[in-house]
Amino acid sequence: MKKNLLSLCFIILSSAVLANGVVPKLCKAFKSMHPVGRDTGAIAESMACSTTDTLFVLPSDPSEIPYFENHIYKLRLDSIKSQIPLDYNELVQNHIDLYAFKRRSLVSKMMGIGQYYFPIFEKFLKEEGLPLELKYLPVIESTLKPTAVSRVGATGLWQFMYGTGKMYDLDVNYYIDERRDPVASTIAAVRFLSDLFDRYSDWLLVIAAYNCGPGNVDRAIAKAGGSANFWDIRPYLPRETANYVPAFIAATYIMTYAPQHNIALETCEFSIETDTVMVDKACSLAKIAGVLNVTPEELNFLNPKYRKHIINANATTPQELVLPKPAKEYFASLDAGQLEQCFVKLGKYSAPNERWQTDDEFVRLLKNRRGTHSVNYYKVKYGDNLGSIASKHKCSVSDLKKWNGLHSSHIAYGQRIKVYSSNKEFLAASKEKKASRTYKVRPGDTLSTIAEKFDGMTVEKLKKLNKIKNAKSIKPGTTLKVG
Numbered sequence: 001m002k003k004n005l006l007s008l009c010f011i012i013l014s015s016a017v018l019a020n021g022v023v024p025k026l027c028k029a030f031k032s033m034h035p036v037g038r039d040t041g042a043i044a045e046s047m048a049c050s051t052t053d054t055l056f057v058l059p060s061d062p063s064e065i066p067y068f069e070n071h072i073y074k075l076r077l078d079s080i081k082s083q084i085p086l087d088y089n090e091l092v093q094n095h096i097d098l099y100a101f102k103r104r105s106l107v108s109k110m111m112g113i114g115q116y117y118f119p120i121f122e123k124f125l126k127e128e129g130l131p132l133e134l135k136y137l138p139v140i141e142s143t144l145k146p147t148a149v150s151r152v153g154a155t156g157l158w159q160f161m162y163g164t165g166k167m168y169d170l171d172v173n174y175y176i177d178e179r180r181d182p183v184a185s186t187i188a189a190v191r192f193l194s195d196l197f198d199r200y201s202d203w204l205l206v207i208a209a210y211n212c213g214p215g216n217v218d219r220a221i222a223k224a225g226g227s228a229n230f231w232d233i234r235p236y237l238p239r240e241t242a243n244y245v246p247a248f249i250a251a252t253y254i255m256t257y258a259p260q261h262n263i264a265l266e267t268c269e270f271s272i273e274t275d276t277v278m279v280d281k282a283c284s285l286a287k288i289a290g291v292l293n294v295t296p297e298e299l300n301f302l303n304p305k306y307r308k309h310i311i312n313a314n315a316t317t318p319q320e321l322v323l324p325k326p327a328k329e330y331f332a333s334l335d336a337g338q339l340e341q342c343f344v345k346l347g348k349y350s351a352p353n354e355r356w357q358t359d360d361e362f363v364r365l366l367k368n369r370r371g372t373h374s375v376n377y378y379k380v381k382y383g384d385n386l387g388s389i390a391s392k393h394k395c396s397v398s399d400l401k402k403w404n405g406l407h408s409s410h411i412a413y414g415q416r417i418k419v420y421s422s423n424k425e426f427l428a429a430s431k432e433k434k435a436s437r438t439y440k441v442r443p444g445d446t447l448s449t450i451a452e453k454f455d456g457m458t459v460e461k462l463k464k465l466n467k468i469k470n471a472k473s474i475k476p477g478t479t480l481k482v483g
Helices: 002-019 023-033 038-049 070-079 090-102 104-128 132-142 162-167 182-200 203-212 214-223 230-236 239-261 285-292 296-302 325-332 336-340 360-370 386-392 397-404 423-435 447-452 459-466
Strands: 274-279 319-324 375-379 416-420 438-440 479-481
Touching: 070 090, 070 239, 090 104, 090 239, 104 132, 104 182, 104 239, 132 239, 162 182, 182 203, 182 214, 203 214, 203 230, 203 239, 214 230, 230 239, 274 325, 285 296, 285 325, 296 319, 319 325, 386 397, 397 416, 397 423, 416 423, 447 459, 459 479
Parallel strands: none
Antiparallel strands: 274 319, 375 416, 438 479
C-alpha cells in the first residue's frame, strides 16, 4: 500500500514538473553530475525530449551547449543529400564531439572566413561536376589558412606538396607560391580530385587518397583482400588517413548543423567583397596598403600567394592584385606619382631548393592516361590571348582552336591550353583517343547527362554502343563506350 502510494505521488510530481518545464534543467544538472560521456547525457535528455523531434530544433538559450541522442546525428547526416556517403559511426561521432565541444571557437571562426572561401571552392567544384561537400576538405587540411604549412611541407588551403602542385601547374618560386592562392590552388585541387575519382569511382577512397596518396590506398586495398570499401581498408591505411575520412564527415556535419549546436559564425575581419586589378611593375603590398589606407594585414590576407609581400610583376608578366571593392575604385583613380610610391626594385634570386614529393606511381599513370604524344599544357595567365600564346609556341591561332575544340577566341585565367608539336601529333593523338574513348559512370549520372558531355552523342547511341536495355541499370564505376 505504501509502495503504491509512493508511486502515485512520484507520477503526480513528475507530471507537475514536466508541465512547468523543470525537467530540462534537471537534465542539464544530471549531465553536469555525470561527465563520463554522451550516453548519460542522452539518457537524461531522452527523459525530457523522447516525445519531441529534436532533429532541427534550435536551442533557446544561446549560451547553452546542446547534447543530442546519437540517432539524431545519424538522421542529420542522412538528411544531407550528397554523392559522398556520409556514414555515421563511433569514429565519426568522436570527431563531431571535437568540433561541437572542444573546438567551438575554431568552428565559429572558420564559418566566418568560409564566407569568403566557400563561394570560390563551390564555383570550381560545380564547373567540374564534383560534390560541393568537398569544399570542407580545407577545413581539416588547413583550418582555412592559406599560409598553413604542414610538418612535411604541404602548403596552402588544400595542402599541396611541392611535386603534386607542380604536376597540376602551380608555380612556386622565391616570390610566389600558388599553393597559397585560393583560386589557383582550388583549380588544381579540383583537377586532382577529378583524376582520383576517375581512378577509384568511390568518394571515400578519393578523399583517403587525397590525404595519403593513391599508392597507400592501393596497398591497403590489396591487404584487405581487394575490397574497395573505405571502412574495410581503414586498418591498413596510415593512422592520419584512417582518421581523415571520419574527420571530413564530421566537418561536413558541423559546418552544416552549427546553428543546432549554438555555434554562430564569427564575422570575418576583412572584406569578403573583392575585385582584381593587374599591375605590371614590382610593388610592395605594404606600400600599396599605405596609399589606399587599408591595413597591410588585409592586403596580405587577400594576396597570400606573394611570399615576400611583394608583387614581382613586369610588363611581360603582369600579376593580379586582389583588393577590397572600395579600395579597387580608389586604386583606379591614383595618379602616376601616387603609384610610384608603391614600386620596388627586385633583386636576383635563385629557385627554391625543394624536392618533388608526390606519388611517383600516380604520376606515371597520369602520364600514361594522357598519352605519350608530344603535347604540352599551357596555363592561361592574366593578359594572355590566343595570339600571344600561339606566338610563344610557334603555331597559329587556328591550330590552338582546333587542338582545344574552341569555337571562339575567348579563354579564361587558369585555363589549360593543349599545345602540340605539330598537327601530325594532334591527329595521331586524336585517332588514339577516338579508338579508346570511354567514360566511367559517376554517382548521380544518367544516360542523358553522360550524352550531353560528348559532341554528337545521344542516349540512343549510348544504349546501342553499350548494349544497354534498361537505362536504370547503369551503376557508378561502370565503364561506358562513348566514341
